[in-house]
Amino acid sequence: MLEVRRLTKRFGHVVAVEDFTLAVPEGEVLALLGPSGCGKTTVLRIVAGLERPDAGRVILAGRDATDWPPEKRGVGLVFQSYALFPHLSVGANVAYGLRFRRGDRKGRVRELLALVGLARYERRKPHQLSAGQQQRVALARALAPEPRVLLLDEPLSALDAALRKDLRAELRALLGKLGMTALYVTHDQEEALALADRVAVMREGRLEQVAPPEELYSRPKTPFVASFLGRANLWPGRVVSVDGDRAFVEVAGERIPAERGECREGDEVFLFFRPEWVEVGEGLFTAEVESAEYLGDRWELRARFCDLPLVLITGQDPRSSGTLPFAIPTARTIHQQ
Amino acid sequence: MRSEQPNAPLWGQRRRGWRAGGAWALLPLAFLGLALFLPLWEVLRLGLQADGLWTAAPLRSVLGDPYIRRLLLFTVEQALLSTGLSLVLGFPLGWLLTRYRFPGHDALRAMTLVPFVLPPITVALGFVLFFGHAGYLNRFLQAAFGLAEPPIRVLYTLWGIVLAHAFYNAPVVARFVNVAWEAQDPTHVEAARVLGAGRLKAFFTVTLPALVPGALSACALVFLLCTLSFAIPLSLGGARYATIEVGVYNLARVDVDLARAAALALVVLAVSLALTCLYVRGGGLLRPVSSREREQPTVPLLDRKRPARLLWLVYLLPAALVFLGPIGAVIADSFLRPAPGGSSPTLHWYRIALSADTTPFLGTSPLGSILTSLGVALAAAGGALILGLAISAAVRRLRSRVLETLLMAPLGVSSVVLGLALLLAFRRPPLSFLPPGPWPLVVAHILIVYPFVVRAVGPLWESLDPRLVEAARTLGASRRLAFLTVELPLLRSGLLVAGARAFALSLGEMTATAMLARPGLNTIPLAIYQFLSSRRFGAASAMATVLMVTTALVAWAWERTGRGLLGRREKAFLASDSHRGGAEIAEPVERVASGFMPDDKAVRGLKAVADRLRRYREPIHSTTDVLRVSAVRKHRRNHA
Amino acid sequence: MKKLTLLCLVLLALPAWGTELVVYTYDSFVAWGPALAIKDAFEKAHPGVTLVWIAPGDSSEMLARVVAELELGLPTADVFVGLADVEVPRALARNVFRPLEPERLAHLADVPADLRIGGDAFVVPYDHGYITLIYDARALPDELVPRTLDDLLRPELKGKIVLQDPRTSSPGLSFLLWTIAHYGEDWPAFWEKLLPNALTVTRGWTESFDMLEAGEAPLGVSYSTDEAYAQIVYGELVYRVLTPDGEGFHQVEYMGVVRTTPNAELAHALLDLILSPEIQELIPTSQWMFPANATARVPEAFAAYAVIPEHPVSLDLDTVAANLSAWIRTWQEILVAR
Known part of the structure; x- marks a missing residue:
């Protein structure tokens, strides 16, 4: 449904997007995730037609839309700041995109407001609504003209944490119900993992990895993806031997088994494992605990193993001893770049 | 591979901006080319050519003329004296408004705006009626003290002009000082006090130095305004005292020596351009920097424990006399001056001022003058709005300093020069093709008032969220439709305010009007001047009162409309402040509209308004809060 | 709109x-x-x-x-x-x-x-008619009434004289030419002292006469018929005509x-x-x-009260045509010099 091919966009000397290729099949919600300034909003604006790429194409429903003005693209856009028209009522805001098409506009407005749960607010002005309500109006407005693709630019980031979680669930349900093709830009990994069918991670204008959330979390392809999503232990090492789908990585003089992935013998790799994969309390290795943070249901420990930093999670009070035995039953390799 | 090739920037952001911006710039450039640059070229040609050859001879001859040199000298002299007196009269007022609380404080503050809506000719009339030898003040003093001779003799002297200029400009100084002072962070003084400085020492070492930029800026502006003053020296100077502006008028319209008029006009043009550049450039540097977290503390003026504060009366009473006397005299005179039969009070003068019969002393009927004035003002306001909007749009997109300077050029052209230029240009094609009518006046007034529209609309537009347009675009609106359905409605209140201001300015304009006057074409200010100079004071007063009331009505209407529009759109915005809201909004707009006032606070006010329009997160409960927006935000964030 | x-x-x-x-x-x-x-x-x-x-x-x-x-x-x-x-x-x-x-x-x-x-x-x-000086008999004491043009320079008259601008007013121009005819080459010296003595120089005769009528000044340049005007309109000679040195400008x-x-x-x-x-x-x-x-x-009253100066003054129009702009320029410089 939506495809961008080898997009490049520079602002002056700053490269915002470089050689960026991505496809979103019909009905999929794809989250574009990355730290702020990584170019994800630029990709979104290029898709919407608000920026023109220096190179690359935008394909919408199989047709090259690179040169189309925004009003001809049939995309819906929800802004971070909602950008509701302050001089128009809620109803008129939603109807704005309908003034260019025929049919029962009033009915459509009501339908959409009902969809976002704001049926009674049609005559209000935007400033009379709460932030969450404004967000829903922005969504209804973008959906009204039945866009081919819905673009969402950090739509929840201006809300407070509790509201954000509620709306996240609502949004997920709504997008699923409508079967919308959507591109969802966010810098919040939790949001991306919770909402999207697939997540694309961007870094400095380039695409790092696209994958379903579970795969992205457990099998990151790059150290950046590994550390950007959740907590990660990354130890530099070398593959000393390979045995079927297992590889042995030498780290600080120890040979540690890991899932082989794509590595070969002699490769310089990172040994990657999540803190929660570690078994604490028994094992061959000994960690020197440096500090512990109590997080209610668990402790998070900062420790060292042979001078390598290590993050551990444990359910017991670890402060009784300065050293702690542990094992790494599950680990994967990631190529050093 | 196709995607390897870089895309030609067909409608890329930058190129698109240039194309659309260029379209917007086209109308103003065409208008200015025909109505300003071509006419100025005529002046240049006439003033620098002899027998078809370029030469500096006319210029040298004009500058070598001892009379004209005297005019130049007098112009500078009176401008310096006026600036000094304005500072002396205005500084205490600024002080009073900043530091003290007293009943009528807000009214007094609002009254410092009055000179901006008061046409100069009414001030001149007021001065003749109030300070004249047979004026109200002298008659009162003579009656009170049994004097045979009128004790106050300022009229027809240099001091009459200086005093009238001070009347006009002391409020300007007061405003600047007030703005600069209120922008000061009170903790600076507190720090000085804690470090051991006494009250006086703290004032002289901390407060005063921080006010210097504001005061200097005010002085530069007042000097500029006084140098280019016309109606006041024309009416109060008698034959003896004339400024260069009056000099150009006399050469062009009394001596009918157009070549010399053009040569002197070039001198005036150079002076006005230089002074305006100096003010605009310097004004930017001198603008007070606001960094305060708290409001300036105020103390009550009337305090039993501090009778010394009553010394302010020593300032306030004479000031009230200077400021209220002339205006009061005009209004009083229009009713009290005995009619020919001797009856007083009388409406006789209003019957004359509103009569539809042709009066030989005007060349038209007074009612005709009023209708012409209204028609011209309406056309000028409409034209200025269109032009101002187009220029704001062009400047906003193209971001070219050269273009901006070019498009705002009329700010630096004195009205007399503008009048002369149009007078010359309307003699020949293409402007002579226009059908007969008040076109020269309309064109001149548009040129004089549109910069104020730009200065009122520009910042407002600048502060609109660009995403609103983008949202409209993604919803299917073309660029043009997005402008019509989103930007224009959001700019409407600003446009109305600017339009009303333009209307009022045009109503009071007399300088270019006097240059362009032609048989059968008279405006209210010209009629007042003609009644005044033929000493038909009653008719002049009635006419001036009509003008003041019309202007006040317009001012009131724009305040109401501005408030109404905002109120309808943004109820929360003004909800708890419906009474003062409009005035306070109109005020910064007014100040920006006045073109030269410190736009720091005004722009901040406008931005805050627009901010509210586009973000409406925290409702502002009082428009004075506009100034405390950041503080409010912080406060709320802490409580959230 | x-x-x-x-x-x-x-x-x-x-x-x-x-x-x-x-x-x-x-x-x-x-x-x-x-x-x-x-x-x-x-x-x-x-x-x-x-x-x-x-x-x-x-x-x-x-x-x-x-x-x-x-x-x-x-x-x-x-x-x-x-x-x-x-x-x-x-x-x-x-x-x-x-x-x-x-x-x-x-x-x-x-x-x-x-x-x-x-x-x-x-x-x-x-x-x-004749351009002369007139004064308000109610406001100007007898001892101050000028008998000659030179008397106009008396310091006691400072701020009591209203003149007209010869650039905009014909009585003003006539008065200037009268002084030129009277003083010859020395006329600028006379004006250098006269102008500081004047209350103001008005654009036209109407304003100056109105100032007289309003009591703003007691002495001014006007017409020799003003006694007839006073007699016929006010019934008494509130305005008296002066013919200094017996002169008046025709x-x-x-x-x-x-x-x-x-x-x-x-x-x-x-x-x-x-x-x-x-x-x-x-x-x-x-x-x-x-x-x-x-x-x-x-009318008889007019004939009786309209003053005809003993020595009517006039200037040859060719001389005027040749010198007028130079005279006006000189006058202008005196006016603004202080």
Whole structure:
């Protein structure tokens, strides 16, 4: 449904997007995730037609839309700041995109407001609504003209944490119900993992990895993806031997088994494992605990193993001893770049 | 591979901006080319050519003329004296408004705006009626003290002009000082006090130095305004005292020596351009920097424990006399001056001022003058709005300093020069093709008032969220439709305010009007001047009162409309402040509209308004809060 | 908005339909003089024609206006009434008037030859009088009344004298020429002392006389007929005429047809009407001047109180034409120098 091919966009000397290729099949919600300034909003604006790429194409429903003005693209856009028209009522805001098409506009407005749960607010002005309500109006407005693709630019980031979680669930349900093709830009990994069918991670204008959330979390392809999503232990090492789908990585003089992935013998790799994969309390290795943070249901420990930093999670009070035995039953390799 | 090739920037952001911006710039450039640059070229040609050859001879001859040199000298002299007196009269007022609380404080503050809506000719009339030898003040003093001779003799002297200029400009100084002072962070003084400085020492070492930029800026502006003053020296100077502006008028319209008029006009043009550049450039540097977290503390003026504060009366009473006397005299005179039969009070003068019969002393009927004035003002306001909007749009997109300077050029052209230029240009094609009518006046007034529209609309537009347009675009609106359905409605209140201001300015304009006057074409200010100079004071007063009331009505209407529009759109915005809201909004707009006032606070006010329009997160409960927006935000964030 | 403007303009233009004869004159000719009587008589004689007097300033100012309008190609007057003899060279140099057709002016024969100039080629006289000083007998003590021009320089008179600007007003110009005739080469020295003594220099005679009437100043330049005015209007001699050194400057006032007029025939008819005894007899007690038509009867009170100076002063018009701009420039420099 939506495809961008080898997009490049520079602002002056700053490269915002470089050689960026991505496809979103019909009905999929794809989250574009990355730290702020990584170019994800630029990709979104290029898709919407608000920026023109220096190179690359935008394909919408199989047709090259690179040169189309925004009003001809049939995309819906929800802004971070909602950008509701302050001089128009809620109803008129939603109807704005309908003034260019025929049919029962009033009915459509009501339908959409009902969809976002704001049926009674049609005559209000935007400033009379709460932030969450404004967000829903922005969504209804973008959906009204039945866009081919819905673009969402950090739509929840201006809300407070509790509201954000509620709306996240609502949004997920709504997008699923409508079967919308959507591109969802966010810098919040939790949001991306919770909402999207697939997540694309961007870094400095380039695409790092696209994958379903579970795969992205457990099998990151790059150290950046590994550390950007959740907590990660990354130890530099070398593959000393390979045995079927297992590889042995030498780290600080120890040979540690890991899932082989794509590595070969002699490769310089990172040994990657999540803190929660570690078994604490028994094992061959000994960690020197440096500090512990109590997080209610668990402790998070900062420790060292042979001078390598290590993050551990444990359910017991670890402060009784300065050293702690542990094992790494599950680990994967990631190529050093 | 196709995607390897870089895309030609067909409608890329930058190129698109240039194309659309260029379209917007086209109308103003065409208008200015025909109505300003071509006419100025005529002046240049006439003033620098002899027998078809370029030469500096006319210029040298004009500058070598001892009379004209005297005019130049007098112009500078009176401008310096006026600036000094304005500072002396205005500084205490600024002080009073900043530091003290007293009943009528807000009214007094609002009254410092009055000179901006008061046409100069009414001030001149007021001065003749109030300070004249047979004026109200002298008659009162003579009656009170049994004097045979009128004790106050300022009229027809240099001091009459200086005093009238001070009347006009002391409020300007007061405003600047007030703005600069209120922008000061009170903790600076507190720090000085804690470090051991006494009250006086703290004032002289901390407060005063921080006010210097504001005061200097005010002085530069007042000097500029006084140098280019016309109606006041024309009416109060008698034959003896004339400024260069009056000099150009006399050469062009009394001596009918157009070549010399053009040569002197070039001198005036150079002076006005230089002074305006100096003010605009310097004004930017001198603008007070606001960094305060708290409001300036105020103390009550009337305090039993501090009778010394009553010394302010020593300032306030004479000031009230200077400021209220002339205006009061005009209004009083229009009713009290005995009619020919001797009856007083009388409406006789209003019957004359509103009569539809042709009066030989005007060349038209007074009612005709009023209708012409209204028609011209309406056309000028409409034209200025269109032009101002187009220029704001062009400047906003193209971001070219050269273009901006070019498009705002009329700010630096004195009205007399503008009048002369149009007078010359309307003699020949293409402007002579226009059908007969008040076109020269309309064109001149548009040129004089549109910069104020730009200065009122520009910042407002600048502060609109660009995403609103983008949202409209993604919803299917073309660029043009997005402008019509989103930007224009959001700019409407600003446009109305600017339009009303333009209307009022045009109503009071007399300088270019006097240059362009032609048989059968008279405006209210010209009629007042003609009644005044033929000493038909009653008719002049009635006419001036009509003008003041019309202007006040317009001012009131724009305040109401501005408030109404905002109120309808943004109820929360003004909800708890419906009474003062409009005035306070109109005020910064007014100040920006006045073109030269410190736009720091005004722009901040406008931005805050627009901010509210586009973000409406925290409702502002009082428009004075506009100034405390950041503080409010912080406060709320802490409580959230 | 535009439509409303157009409507206003149309409304303003409406009265312009039908034939109009526009006459420029100085303000006092309308405020005091026979202008309205002339309008009535003329419109009665020429049905369908409207006579419009336009008089927002003194004579030189109005002349400047015609000159400006001619040079700038603006519509202007058909007839100009009220040109002082000393201004005639200036007007002729600026090519303001069209040649007259004396055969259309039947009453011109009754005007004495010594008032007529230039063979009646461009302008004809309609009245004459004497520029003198006048003072308010109620406000100026006897010992201060000047007997000579030099007396005007007495410091006691400082701020009590009202003068007119010779650049804009014909009495002002006449007074300047009087002092030039009186003092010869030394006139600038006289003015250097006179100007600081003056209260103000007004643009026109109307303002200065009004200041006298309003009591703002007791002494000024005006006409020798003002005693007659005081006697007839106030019933007592509140204004006294001064003929310092027995002098007064003789002033003849002229009228002519502006060269661009499309209504030359009506214009001549108007000039002839003004020269007719019917109008000429109104001149003494409205315009407070001597009529130009010798057959016009003058009221006895006027004849009794109108002062005729012992030594009327005048200047040769060719000398005036040759020197006027230099004199004015010198005067101007004295005015602004301090």
